[in-house]
Amino acid sequence: MELQQYLKIFRDYWRSIVATLLLVVAAVAGYTVLQTPVYNASASVFVIVESGETAGELSQGASYAERQVQSFVQVTETAVVLQPVIDELGMDTTPKALAGRISVTSPNSTSLISVSVSGTDPSEIAELTDAVAASLVTTVNELSPTTMEGQGLVRATVIDPAVVPLSPSAPKPLTNLVLGLMLGALLGYGQALLRSVLDTRIRTTADLEEISSTPVLATIGHVNANAKPSEQHAHAEAYRRLRTNISFIGLGGERRSSLVITSTMPGEGKTQTSVNLAKVLAQSGDSVLLIDADLRRPQVAARLGLDSELGLADVLTRRGTLADLTIPAMSNLWVLPAGTVPPNPSELLGSKAMESLLQVAEREFDHVIIDTPPVLPVTDATILASRTGGAILVTRANQTRDAQVEATLETLETGSAEVVGFVLNDVSVSALNDRYGYYSEYSSSGNRTDSSRKKVSVRPRHEL
Structure with a gap:
């Protein structure tokens, strides 16, 4: 995973990362405040060798001091040292329990023994530390070897x-705060990374590129009624980009001029894409026929404010002709609504009558845009896509999932239909600004690409 991807994860999940960080810091702060202050006192004991009368006695004492100092460390936590301390101070405890409060260490290759005691009362632990050190001195002297004279x-x-400690050794607020910040940042970004891995929704064009080598023809931004002029222009420019990319893939040239617009599931914006693509194609001066082939939930006519009583279903059942039922929507754009909703949409769309209609439409119009139902719920889109120049698959950012796209591509491939490209719909404005940051500047210049283009009329249409 590249640095840019890590930064994107932070940008997508920064709220949960910050929330986790603050929660961990708050928990650490609360734990620190609720902790009882613990003090620590220590005393140092030095083990020395008394001079003997002979070199042998001196060597014996020195060797004992060096080799047995670790034994003295262990002896400090036994009853032989601690029981006298308990008796002297009148403590209500046992040697084993007292040993739990004592820490005895000795640096390597030294004769020093450090005795440390912890507790909540500074004066008490200082007194206890000195008592343990004194008892250790007595015990060492008792256990050491002697000369022939008993020395x-x-x-x-x-x-x-030991001295009375003035400040507690625990808790350490600053240390705990630093550790809390580190732990919070680690947990915050960790949960964001996990969510990113487990979240299979399509978010960017990179997600689509990981699934398939099929190109992304356009990225359409989310625009609401209160959108800024620059955002509205970027929205329109995205559809013009789609129009340009369609010309690059050879539609209307090497390919058939008909094109299916579909999606994986309902609610991904296929009808909106169909209508807007048809409009920008017509604005460029090409003749366009927009067919509503969603005979289950037709929406094209309603989007354009047209009468949808008669249309495609009626042409296919010989109750009307293409010439009679096609409605002019704007200059260079004609619409064939879905018409009467039939009980057998798949059979009608797969009929010879539909094939004949497509052949006539492709001869008479520069572009034939066909809005179809989603691929996964029904077979309508697959049937039509196999009889046209291909399909454009519309996906909605933050809604469509990887598995749905993969299943859709497999379904279309099985039905001998080619997907010529993706459209990623409803992308956030911030994501679009990152990808096309020049839109605002371009919009403010007042340039427009289509308004001055010459319109041409459609060729005469034959009756089906």
Whole structure:
């Protein structure tokens, strides 16, 4: 995964990342505040060798001090050292329990023993530390070897008595805060990364490119009624880009001039794409026929404010002709509504009458745009796409999922239909600005690409 992808994940999930970070920091702060302050006091004991009368005695004491200092460390936490401390201070505890509060260490290759005691009362732990150190000194002196005259060769001395601590050793607010920030950032971005991996919705053109080598012909932004002029212009420019890319893939030239617009599931914007694509094609001066082949839930006529009582279904059942039922919507654009909703849409769309209609329409119009039902619920789009120049698959950002696109492509391929490109619909304005940041500047210049183009009339149409 590249740095740009990590940055995109942060941009997509920054709210949950910040929320997780603040939650962890708050939890750490609360834990720190609720903790009881713990103090620590320590004392140092030095093990030394008494001088003997002979070199042998001196060597024996030195060797014992170096080799057995770790044994003294372990002895400190036993009853032989701690029981006298309990008795002296009148403590209501056991040596084993007291040993849990004591930490005894010795740096490597030294004769120092450090005794540390923790607790909530500074004065009490300072007194307890000194008592343990004193008891350790007594025990070492008792356990050390002696000379023939009974003099000990090894002696322990307290060289650094305990002092009453002025500040607690725990909790450490600053350390806890830093650790909380680090943990919160790690958990916050971790959950965002996990959500990104588990979220199979199509978000960007890169997601489509990972699924298929089929090109993305256009990225359509989300525009509402309160959209800025620059956003509206970017929206229109996206459809003009779609028109241009269609010409690049050879439609109307090497391919048949008819084109199916479909989607994976309902609600992805296929009808809106069909209508707007037909409009921009007509604005360029080409003659366009827009056919509403969604005989289950027709919407084209309603989008354009046209009468939909009669249309495609009536032409296919010989109750009307293409010439009679086609409605002019604007200059160079004619619309064939769905007409009467039949009980057998798939059979009608797969009939010889539909094939004949397509042949006539392709001869008489420069472009034939066909709005069809989604691919996955019904077979209508697959049937028509196999009889035309191909299909454009409309997907909706943050709604369409990878598996749906893959299943749709497989269905169309099985039906011998070719997908010529994708349209990614309803992309956020911020994402569009990242991809096409020049739109605002271009819009403000007042340039328009289609308004001055010459309109041409459609050739005479034959009756079907």
